[in-house]
Amino acid sequence: MPASGLSTRGITIDPIGDKKTGEKFLLAATTSLPVGTNLFWQVLPDTGTPPTGLDGSSQMSVGGNNLVIKGDGTANRISQAVDLGRLVPGKYVVIVGEMKGDFSDFKIGDRYGYTYVTLR
Numbered sequence: 001m002p003a004s005g006l007s008t009r010g011i012t013i014d015p016i017g018d019k020k021t022g023e024k025f026l027l028a029a030t031t032s033l034p035v036g037t038n039l040f041w042q043v044l045p046d047t048g049t050p051p052t053g054l055d056g057s058s059q060m061s062v063g064g065n066n067l068v069i070k071g072d073g074t075a076n077r078i079s080q081a082v083d084l085g086r087l088v089p090g091k092y093v094v095i096v097g098e099m100k101g102d103f104s105d106f107k108i109g110d111r112y113g114y115t116y117v118t119l120r
Contacts, residue, residue: 011096011113018118022085029078037068038099046091053108089119
């Protein structure tokens with residue numbers, strides 16, 4: 001699996017590297033999405049298949065939402081503090097995507113990015 005995921009869908013997540021369970025880190029990415037676009041993000045167990053959206057029923061995940069912020073030049077930024085406190089060791093996928101619908105739907109649109117992280 002590649003260290004980072006899709007960049008052709010509008011979001012490129014910065015490399016995360018391995019983490020320890022319970023660790024906190026800054027999830028950062030660049031995007032072509034406009035400032036103020038609402039995003040969903042989720043860290044969930046890797047199934048071995050590239051993700052295509054969020055998993056609202058996963059009991060072993062962390063996630064949330066935030067907004068695209070102004071970046072430099074043509075790329076805007078995504079920045080979110082992530083607390084891995086409730087996750088057990090293993091391989092996880094991190095997905096960040098443009099929100100579609102409303103908060104009750106928890107759906108990601110066509111523009112998203114993903115990467116992998118191993119918790120030790």
